[in-house]
Amino acid sequence: GAGVSQSPSNKVTEKGKDVELRCDPISGHTALYWYRQSLGQGLEFLIYFQGNSAPDKSGLPSDRFSAERTGGSVSTLTIQRTQQEDSAVYLCASSLSRGHSSGAFFGQGTRLTVV
Amino acid sequence: GENVEQHPSTLSVQEGDSAVIKCTYSDSASNYFPWYKQELGKGPQLIIDIRSNVGEKKDQRIAVTLNKTAKHFSLHITETQPEDSAVYFCAARSTDKLIFGTGTRLQVFP
Numbered sequence: 001g002a003g004v005s006q007s008p009s010n011k012v013t014e015k016g017k018d019v020e021l022r023c024d025p026i027s028g029h030t031a032l033y034w035y036r037q038s039l040g041q042g043l044e045f046l047i048y049f050q051g052n053s054a055p056d057k058s059g060l061p062s063d064r065f066s067a068e069r070t071g072g073s074v075s076t077l078t079i080q081r082t083q084q085e086d087s088a089v090y091l092c093a094s095s096l097s098r099g100h101s102s103g104a105f106f107g108q109g110t111r112l113t114v115v
Numbered sequence: 116g117e118n119v120e121q122h123p124s125t126l127s128v129q130e131g132d133s134a135v136i137k138c139t140y141s142d143s144a145s146n147y148f149p150w151y152k153q154e155l156g157k158g159p160q161l162i163i164d165i166r167s168n169v170g171e172k173k174d175q176r177i178a179v180t181l182n183k184t185a186k187h188f189s190l191h192i193t194e195t196q197p198e199d200s201a202v203y204f205c206a207a208r209s210t211d212k213l214i215f216g217t218g219t220r221l222q223v224f225p
Contacts, residue, residue, distance in 0.1 A: 048211060048212055
């Protein structure tokens, strides 16, 4: 596609359930990032994938959070046993090369609400 | 790790006036500084960026300046228009991660 695509755009889930958020990066982009944005707040780094290298998971807030990137393209962010504090917009970004040096492009985000 | 501070948190200007948003960073090794505009309900959009070997960059009504010695960089918007109203984020690249400032909500009044 022309841009980064995220699905679903909105997700409401019950506390304790697992959720999966999907990101389709721009074709050919080797770097992929997940960020979290709480209401009215800045962007919190979660995880970074670059090519076939081991991902940088240093931003994941707990072991309930995990992410995969299959075939160097699509990525899935999984949150297990969701808590109310997980409610936020989850943003995915991709860039042509490592470290955003060529500019990073964001998707529209997935708004997660845990009730 | 990198820490990025951004000021002001809110900024209101009259249409046609200029707006300036300032950021400071802590990691002297940071070498790439993009600015993003985020409109309500949308993802951040890259509007301009600057690399550490450049002091200033302009794109129509938008300019960014970088002072590596002082470790600060600024976004300048001239001749502001109501459609410039949005939240603006600065960021600095450190060890392959983009670390973002906390954002500035810009309101341009007609």
